[in-house]
Amino acid sequence: MLSRRTAIMGALATSASLRSFAQTQNPLGGGPSGNAPPTILQLQRRSIVVNGKPTSVFAIRQPEGISGITTDVGTPFRVRVENKIDEPSLIHWHGLTPPWQQDGVPGVSGSAIPPGGSADYDFPLRFGGTFWMHSHQGLQEQLLMAAPLIIRDQRDRPDQQEIVVMLADFSFTPPDQIFAGLKRSGSAAPTAAQIAATPVAANGAMAGMSKPGAAAKPDLNDVKYDAFLANDRTLADPEVIKVAPGERVLLRIINSSSMSAYHVDLGQLDGELIAVDGFPVTPVTARRFPIAVAQRLDIRLATPRRSGAYPVLAVLEGERKQTGVMLVAGNGSVTRIAELAKAASPALTLDLESRLRASQPLTARKADRVHTLNLTGDMAKYIWSINNVAWTPEVPPLPIAKGERVELVLVNQTGMPHPMHLHGHEFQVVEIDGKRFPGAVRDTVLVPPGRRVVIAFDANNPGLWAFHCHLLYHLDAGMFTTLRYV
Numbered sequence: 071m072l073s074r075r076t077a078i079m080g081a082l083a084t085s086a087s088l089r090s091f092a093q094t095q096n097p098l099g100g101g102p103s104g105n106a107p108p109t110i111l112q113l114q115r116r117s118i119v120v121n122g123k124p125t126s127v128f129a130i131r132q133p134e135g136i137s138g139i140t141t142d143v144g145t146p147f148r149v150r151v152e153n154k155i156d157e158p159s160l161i162h163w164h165g166l167t168p169p170w171q172q173d174g175v176p177g178v179s180g181s182a183i184p185p186g187g188s189a190d191y192d193f194p195l196r197f198g199g200t201f202w203m204h205s206h207q208g209l210q211e212q213l214l215m216a217a218p219l220i221i222r223d224q225r226d227r228p229d230q231q232e233i234v235v236m237l238a239d240f241s242f243t244p245p246d247q248i249f250a251g252l253k254r255s256g257s258a259a260p261t262a263a264q265i266a267a268t269p270v271a272a273n274g275a276m277a278g279m280s281k282p283g284a285a286a287k288p289d290l291n292d293v294k295y296d297a298f299l300a301n302d303r304t305l306a307d308p309e310v311i312k313v314a315p316g317e318r319v320l321l322r323i324i325n326s327s328s329m330s331a332y333h334v335d336l337g338q339l340d341g342e343l344i345a346v347d348g349f350p351v352t353p354v355t356a357r358r359f360p361i362a363v364a365q366r367l368d369i370r371l372a373t374p375r376r377s378g379a380y381p382v383l384a385v386l387e388g389e390r391k392q393t394g395v396m397l398v399a400g401n402g403s404v405t406r407i408a409e410l411a412k413a414a415s416p417a418l419t420l421d422l423e424s425r426l427r428a429s430q431p432l433t434a435r436k437a438d439r440v441h442t443l444n445l446t447g448d449m450a451k452y453i454w455s456i457n458n459v460a461w462t463p464e465v466p467p468l469p470i471a472k473g474e475r476v477e478l479v480l481v482n483q484t485g486m487p488h489p490m491h492l493h494g495h496e497f498q499v500v501e502i503d504g505k506r507f508p509g510a511v512r513d514t515v516l517v518p519p520g521r522r523v524v525i526a527f528d529a530n531n532p533g534l535w536a537f538h539c540h541l542l543y544h545l546d547a548g549m550f551t552t553l554r555y556v
């Protein structure tokens with residue numbers, strides 16, 4: 071059988087990236103990077119305990135057991151993925167800008183790695199920040215086929231403790247059964263509180279959808295999860311992280327959930343948001359920050375000078391359910407934090423997004439090409455689409471051309487929020503509901519019901535690229551499209 075590695079290297083041999091990797095010098099190791107062995111990432115099965123019950127999930131780990139990768143900007147991303155599970159898989163490097171054949175989307179960038187096979191990756195890292203990796207194959211992401219991908223750069227200070235917090239939603243119900251249930255019922259059975267709060271949405275959200283802005287009560291959380299995890303654990307047995315009193319901490323919060331958005335709650339600590347999706351923003355100080363599916367927040371804080379325990383929580387939007395980790399300074403004793411917050415967290419809004427300003431915005435430029443993408447769907451049938459087309463491989467890619475400034479106008483005509491992700495390019499949020507502003511540079515933006523968000527990017531990485539909703543079951547149901555240019 072032709073190995074996936076052969077296929078990728080064959081594709082690479084025709085691209086510029088092979089030349090660039092051969093020429094790259096490793097600034098830390100001193101020698102030519104071409105001689106450095108790749109980092110091995112194994113796709114594995116593993117067992118974790120959730121709510122007292124052992125359960126089998128996936129992992130992306132180095133042979134020594136490290137989840138994901140921490141590396142440095144300027145070094146090549148040289149990785150070999152070995153598929154040690156009994157089904158095909160392919161890993162997407164979320165937020166990075168590889169040559170398109172190495173982007174890890176089955177059926178778009180290449181084919182999945184068969185069981186026992188491997189694939190090689192090698193491309194330059196243009197920028198640092200907090201990124202992540204996850205399977206783009208089927209519904210594997212729901213079973214935690216995800217890991218951190220941290221690229222250190224000059225923003226990282228030696229005098230700070232870095233803490234990575236991966237958020238995830240978990241169900242004992244197999245993902246294909248969750249999906250079948252959604253298709254059958256339009257959504258999982260809503261709670262009584264949700265029915266009271268969202269009568270329109272509970273009856274098939276499309277009725278309220280025709281008037282943009284009319285869906286004041288969005289339809290949230292259509293999958294009912296059994297647990298919410300922070301670094302694989304619930305608040306019944308959270309990860310406890312030692313910090314020094316008065317220490318500077320960098321929280322790298324990654325929302326690897328399949329379907330769930332949160333408000334990060336720092337309790338009595340002030341946090342300084344310094345980057346979103348890895349890209350620096352003018353710092354914003356607060357104690358609560360929204361995080362949609364697939365987004366990341368880099369938050370700097372200083373622990374108090376006295377001993378104590380300081381929870382870093384994430385409260386599910388629209389609900390009281392929460393998860394998190396405990397920072398313990400000095401001799402602080404850990405107290406149990408309830409798995410229900412005192413009050414329900416509101417739905418995510420664009421309030422913070424509209425205030426964010428990129429530290430390094432795109433150059434000011436008029437768009438050469440604009441595509442309007444209506445986010446559409448049929449809640450009752452659980453069909454999700456873009457411009458009323460549920461994606462199939464036959465759907466033609468959106469045309470753009472190399473060198474263009476492209477703007478995508480995203481108009482959410484449904485009753486659910488959609489976190490929209492562009493592959494292979496960072497973009498800038500440049501407009502919300504008609505108001506232009508130089509917003510954050512990022513790779514995933516939330517478009518709440520009835521809202522219009524415009525993003526801009528430079529077509530500087532030719533290939534075939536995915537653009538989709540990052541809610542796993544929306545993506546699988548068809549809220550997905552591609553862009554292509556050479």
Ligand SMILES: [Cu+2]
Nearest residue numbers: 488539541544
């Ligand atoms: Cu969606």
